Amino acid sequence: MFSRKTFDMKNEKNxxxxxxxxxxxxxCIFTTLSAKDEFSxxxxxxxxxxxxxxxxFFTNEYSPKSAEISKDNQITLGYSSPSDNTYITxxxxxxxxxxxxxxxAYFSAPVKAWFPDGIEDPRLILIKVTPESAEYWNGTxxxxxxxxxxxxxxxxxxxxxxxxxxxxxx
Numbered sequence: 001m002f003s004r005k006t007f008d009m010k011n012e013k014n015x016x017x018x019x020x021x022x023x024x025x026x027x028c029i030f031t032t033l034s035a036k037d038e039f040s041x042x043x044x045x046x047x048x049x050x051x052x053x054x055x056x057f058f059t060n061e062y063s064p065k066s067a068e069i070s071k072d073n074q075i076t077l078g079y080s081s082p083s084d085n086t087y088i089t090x091x092x093x094x095x096x097x098x099x100x101x102x103x104x105a106y107f108s109a110p111v112k113a114w115f116p117d118g119i120e121d122p123r124l125i126l127i128k129v130t131p132e133s134a135e136y137w138n139g140t141x142x143x144x145x146x147x148x149x150x151x152x153x154x155x156x157x158x159x160x161x162x163x164x165x166x167x168x169x170x
Contacts, residue, residue, distance in 0.1 A: 014053075014168045014170070015051070015052065015053040017136070017166070017168065018049070018053060018088075018090070018131065018134050018136075018168060019049040019051075019053070021079070021086060021088050021136050022046055022049050022055065022079060022088060022090075023046070023049060024081065024084070024086065025079040025080065025081045025086060025088065026045055026046050026079075027043055027044070027045055027046070027079070028043070028044055028046060028077045028078055028079045028088075028090075029041045029042070029043055029044075029077070029078040029079075029080075030042055030043070030044040030057070030065070030075065030077055031075060031076040031077070031078070032065055032068035032069060032072070032075050032094070033068060033071070033072045033074065034064070034068055035064075035067070035068070035071065040064070040065070040068060041078075042065065044057050044059075045057070045110060045111075047106040047108070047111070047126070048102075048105075048106045053130075053131050053170060054128050054129065054130055054131075055077065055090065055092075055128075055129040055131065056102065056106060056126055056127065056128055056129075057126065057127040057129070058103075058106070058107075058111050058114070058115070058124060058125075058126060058127075059096075059125060059126070059127050060114075060115075060123045060124070060125070061096065061098075061122075061123050061124070061125040062123055065127075066096055066125065066127075069094045069095070069096060069127065070096065073093045073094045073095060074091070074092075074093060074094075075091075075092060075093070075094045075129060076089060076090065076091050077089065077090040077092075077129065085137075085138065085139030086136070086137070086138055086139075087136065087137040088134065088135070088136045088137075089134065089135050089136075090129065090131050090133075090134045091131070091132050091133045091134070092129045092130050092131040092132045092133075092170075093129070093130050093132065094127050094128065094129050094130075095127070095128050095130075096125050096126070096127060097125070097126045097127070097128045098125050098126070099126055100119065102126055103119040103124065103126065104119055106126075107119055130170075131168075131170050132169075132170055133167065133168065133169050133170065134167070134168045134170075135166065135167045135168070136166055136168075
């Protein structure tokens with residue numbers, strides 16, 4: 001069974017937990033609402049998690065994702081690292097930001113693959129996600145311990161110890 005805590009105040013400890021976990025996983029499924037009011041998801045690499053908890057991504061200003069954010073800025077990010085048994089969801093609001101200083105600071109070689117002209121690319125824009133709530137699950141890091149916990153649960157009829165589950169509200 002997951003142990004559960006709820007944090008109701010935006011504070012440095014909660015942001016640091018979220019920042020550390022996202023930086024460990026880095027790639028997320030970024031979900032928006034399409035023009036047809038359907039969920040639309042795609043993998044995206046996190047460019048930066050700032051000290052205030054905002055999460056930054058690079059994108060094409062003229063992509064469907066950008067249009068979806070302009071129409072309805074409620075988004076969900078889903079991070080998953082099955083090998084580490086770490087899972088994170090973030091619900092928040094996204095906005096398109098054209099900030100040259102951040103583009104320069106966060107630009108990396110993988111981003112250059114999508115935008116070969118670098119920060120001078122006229123399509124290049126940033127997405128800023130301001131988290132409203134987040135949850136994370138940290139399972140035991142050892143597959144053997146997890147397998148033993150599942151076997152014990154089957155034998156005893158008790159729920160297995162699946163690790164830690166926390167919810168963070170901002």
